[in-house]
Every structure is written in C-alpha cells, then in structure tokens.
Amino acid sequence: MHEEPILRVRNLNKRFGRGCPQCHDQTIRQLEKNYCSTCGTVYACQDVSLNLFPGEILGIVGESGSGKSTMMQCLYFDEPVTSGEAYIANRDLTGQNVFNLSQQKKRYIRNHRYGMVYQNPVNGLKMNFSSIGNIAEKLIAAGNRNVSSMEATGNKLLEQVQIPLFRSKEEPQNFSGGMQQRVQIAKALSNNPPILFLDEVTTGLDLSVQANVLDLIKEIQREWGISMIVVSHDLAVIRMLADRTMVMLNGSVIEEGLTDQILEDPQHAYTQRLVYSLL
Incomplete structure (x- = not known):
C-alpha cells in the first residue's frame, strides 16, 4: 500500500496505577504478564503502534487482558493515554497529535471523524430512547438541527441494518442483543465517519446472530469504504473481516x-497456539 494511512498511532502507552522505580524504566521493567507485583500498576498498553489505511479493516486479536480494548478506549478518548501520539489524515488536523487536543476538539473528532460500536450496547446506546432517537442524538451532537433530514437519515440507516421501520420508535431495551x-452500528454510521471502531461486537451473541452482524459489517465496509479497526479474541471473526491483523x-x-499470512504461517509461539486452537 503506497497511500497515506488515515490513522497513525505511535508508542501508545496506558498504565493503571502510579508506577514505581521497579517498573517506570522500560529497560529494567520486570512484570508478571503486564502487572508490577511491587506496586500493583497494570501496563495495559505498552508502546502500541499501528497504521490504518483508507478502506482497510485492521483486526486486533488477543486474549482477555491483552490490552486491545484499552487501546480502543484510548483511541476513542474514553480513556486518557499515559503517553503516545495519534495522527488523523484530515486537513484541519494535519500534524496534530490528537491525544493532546482540547476536550472540545476531541468531541469534534468523535462526532465527525469516528464511529464506535461497543461490546456492550449499554455503553453505546441510551436504552430508554427510541432507536431513531439514538441516531438523532449523534446527529445533533454533530451539529444537525433539521428534524426531517434527521428522521430521513435515521430511517435509511435503520433499514440498512435491517431494523424494521415500524420498530424505529421502540426503545433498544426491548430488542434482542x-x-x-x-442499532449501535446505525448510530455509529450516522455522521458518515471515515473511521469506525468495533470492540468485540459479536461477543455473547448466538452463532447465527453473530454471522448476521458480521455479514452486515462486511456489507457496510464494501458499500461505504470505511476504514475499520475490529477488536476480537475470536480468530474466526478476524479471519472473516480483517485485511491485516495485529496480535x-x-x-x-x-x-x-x-x-x-498470520493464520497460515504464525511466527510467534502465542499466535501459533491461537491459530491451532481455531483449527
């Protein structure tokens, strides 16, 4: 790929805890997995770097506690980073490390450049709003004030994700997982974002429902050409969706x-175990 990445992340670090002399210095850091037994600090992300290219699906795979969801929360500004840089290919943001921007600018990015689909829909939806009201909320946050255009957008998106329109005024708390x-995917797409984050979106769903959600994601990616980062502990999900994969x-x-390449010829012993457990 010779094109410029739409998102560049360099040396993202996120720790939970203050750290101590035993773990502050990376060159001498001795951790149990990613945990400092001296002070109890957890190093959830350690020097994570990635490029996301236009129209690409990047898969992030790893077991529970590997840091992949924390990384996603940092990228979407749900969690502050400890250190690191991220750059979005956008005329207004050229050369600006988005982690250092004001809260107002971060909100702008969340409302105009990013979409997010959480593992637990409770984090992405207001369960006691109507489905179309959830979509309108995102559109209003992005500056839309035209009720009829918001309704038209909401109906179009609900149709696209196969929610019957006669249920558009229903609350998501009445819906199946x-x-x-x-509905969360429709809401995330409502501002036509160039980058979509999907965090464990099929976890806890029945297999047939999982397949429907994955088919929908593939279809949206083909139709909209959105760049996506998909986090999963399930290699079957990554195999179906991702062009490139990080472990x-x-x-x-x-x-x-x-x-x-990762699935057919894994190099790291951990990746080999992951792949062979799938076969």
Whole structure:
C-alpha cells in the first residue's frame, strides 16, 4: 500500500496505577504478564503502534487482558493515554497529535471523524430512547438541527441494518442483543465517519446472530469504504473481516501482517497456539 494511512498511532502507552522505580524504566521493567507485583500498576498498553489505511479493516486479536480494548478506549478518548501520539489524515488536523487536543476538539473528532460500536450496547446506546432517537442524538451532537433530514437519515440507516421501520420508535431495551448491536452500528454510521471502531461486537451473541452482524459489517465496509479497526479474541471473526491483523499479548503487539499470512504461517509461539486452537 503506497497511500497515506488515515490513522497513525505511535508508542501508545496506558498504565493503571502510579508506577514505581521497579517498573517506570522500560529497560529494567520486570512484570508478571503486564502487572508490577511491587506496586500493583497494570501496563495495559505498552508502546502500541499501528497504521490504518483508507478502506482497510485492521483486526486486533488477543486474549482477555491483552490490552486491545484499552487501546480502543484510548483511541476513542474514553480513556486518557499515559503517553503516545495519534495522527488523523484530515486537513484541519494535519500534524496534530490528537491525544493532546482540547476536550472540545476531541468531541469534534468523535462526532465527525469516528464511529464506535461497543461490546456492550449499554455503553453505546441510551436504552430508554427510541432507536431513531439514538441516531438523532449523534446527529445533533454533530451539529444537525433539521428534524426531517434527521428522521430521513435515521430511517435509511435503520433499514440498512435491517431494523424494521415500524420498530424505529421502540426503545433498544426491548430488542434482542443482535438487534441492539445493529442499532449501535446505525448510530455509529450516522455522521458518515471515515473511521469506525468495533470492540468485540459479536461477543455473547448466538452463532447465527453473530454471522448476521458480521455479514452486515462486511456489507457496510464494501458499500461505504470505511476504514475499520475490529477488536476480537475470536480468530474466526478476524479471519472473516480483517485485511491485516495485529496480535496483542500483555499490552504489547507481538506479531502483525496480512491476515492470511498470520493464520497460515504464525511466527510467534502465542499466535501459533491461537491459530491451532481455531483449527
């Protein structure tokens, strides 16, 4: 790929805890997995770097506690980073490390450049708002004030994610898990973002429902050409969706490459165990 990345992340670090002389210095740091037994600090992300290219799906795979969801929360500004840089290819943001921007500018990015679909729909939806009201909320945050245009956008998106329009005024709390995820996807797409984050979106869903949600994601990616980062502990999900894959363990990236290459010829012992457990 010779084109410029739409998102560049360099040396993202996120720790929970103050750290101590034993763990502050990376050159001498001795951790149990990603945990300092001296002071109890957890190093959730350690020097994570990535490029996301236009129209690409990047898969991030790793076991629970590997740091992949924390990384996602940092990118979406749900969590502040400890250190690191991230740059978005956008005329207004050229050369600006988005982690250092004001809260107002971060809100602008969340409302105009990013979409997010959480593992638990409760984090992405207001469960007691109507489905179309959830979409309108995101559009209003992005500056839309025209009720009829918001309604038209909401109906179009709900149709696209296969929510029957006669249920558009219903609250997501009345819906099944798979339908809640589809409403969340519609809400995330409402501001036409160039970058979409998907965090464990099929966890806890029945297999047939998982397949429907994954098909929907593929279809949206084909139709909209959105760049996506998909986090999952399930290699089958990554195999179906991702062009390239990064493998995380204990907060660090241990292997990355084209998804086919990672699945057919894994280099790291941990990735080999992951792949062989799938076969």
